[in-house]
Amino acid sequence: LRKDGRVAPPPVEHYALNKLTSTSNPIANDERVLILTPLARFYQEYWDNLAKLNYPHELISLGFITPKTREGDAATAALQSAIAATQSGPIDNRFASVTILRQDFDPPIVSQNEKERHKISNQKVRRESMSRARNSLLFTTLGPSTSWVLWLDADIVETPSTLIQDLARHDRPILVPNCYQRFYDPNSKKMSVRPYDFNSWQDSETSLELASKMDPDEILLEGYEEMPTFRTLMAHLNEPSGDPDTIMELDGVGGTALMVKAEVHRHGAMFPAFAFYHLVETEGFAKMARRLGYFCWGLPNYLVYHYNE
């Protein structure tokens, strides 16, 4: 005990980053995974899906960051109930640790309505704000024994329960599955699927040329008719009965579900909250990783599903 009654500090902690692995066989190597989620709305389906991941939960830590808005407060409360249930349930279901951060800056636009948030005029400030949220979460929760970081948005409601193993197995520094959405098709009168996330792409001559003529602060956005880029979009390359192991190189990645070897982040790859080669957030992250010598990959036939509002 200190003079003031506080306990003495813990002993020195040593971590040999050079012995930390991130391999194609992460369970055998006891590799710790940090799942990071920026969260503005809570969906029970997201949590249930997370809870059924069959990677050993004792190797999984969870990190969340929620905005200081009324919606963020509600999401935080719902998240806490869900966590409480899981962490007091069967011991093998419990996660190694859970951290919830409240964001230290205000989001630029209040509405989380899909139409509003996808307006092209709102994208730059919105995605720069998302970058700051992701960075705050990353810089604050990444630990010295984290092998992998799995980014998973709070509205990803369906993934294979083997998601972590399936992605790690490819042994890539950065790997992104294809993010789709289930919807009711009024024509066929059946449930069907359609692409949701268009941020995983390969550059085109047009996109590179557009970028080369932009002002330093301007950014390229994908999926807007007003700004055709002719990039090759992974979203469009899905073959319903194709090999789920099909892999392609990417120049930009989306972040709805994104597997990253921790060393990529540790060496400095973050989410630029400013135009970086005319890219921001997860697409800028891909470019930054490339500048650090890492390549990005995607799985066009391996699907995860985004909530349908």
Next chain:
Amino acid sequence: LRKDGRVAPPPVEHYALNKLTSTSNPIANDERVLILTPLARFYQEYWDNLAKLNYPHELISLGFITPKTREGDAATAALQSAIAATQSGPIDNRFASVTILRQDFDPPIVSQNEKERHKISNQKVRRESMSRARNSLLFTTLGPSTSWVLWLDADIVETPSTLIQDLARHDRPILVPNCYQRFYDPNSKKMSVRPYDFNSWQDSETSLELASKMDPDEILLEGYEEMPTFRTLMAHLNEPSGDPDTIMELDGVGGTALMVKAEVHRHGAMFPAFAFYHLVETEGFAKMARRLGYFCWGLPNYLVYHYNE
């Protein structure tokens, strides 16, 4: 206890980043400071100087990263002895926590000899490697309750014992003191001081013009006759009996001693290990912070001293 005998996970941890402060009165506000040091050589004078900082040690955490080289092994061993002595000494002298990381990549050149490491041809790879070391240390040790990050090189052997309070008092996102070196002047036959770190500067028209003509991967370096930049160097603006509170805006900063509000790093400012606006490492960090909306400042008349080999 889990089925396999391990203990159950700790409860959820909540951190309100929006309530974390970094103010001009850090002691009164119980602000935690993380002192980060990339360390290739251990100097007892560095440690003694650190140990005599009179900021409450229970609010100070220390983080080190050492290279996996013979020199790094020796430095780590010496560091461990020094830590052991302090952490088993009087309780009020003990630091809140100490983390030592071993680097997961090889340094590009083996010699730590001053002449060799300052050769212009060695600078780009060397400083990119230093960036990766700094980022690994930062991403891995920054916690959710860190208010300030003080970067302090392992060869800074003399600072005022009020260093933390003195720098925090100016309430700047990024603040750098002037890094000098003591030496024996054969002319006056007395000990004297001279500038050591030239990385704290204001841009000039020439430097901006030089940069605008460079290849994307080329970097500007400061303090080399081969590449005159005509920047305003803080190193040359010291007035021996000037006001130590004199403050100036900077476009580039050195990292021998560098005080940063944790939120600057948390929002994404790191040390680019690639040409970023033709800058790398601490100078690139300054530019990145600027892109995030933060300004850099320097104290020309407030000195810290670098070891003299």
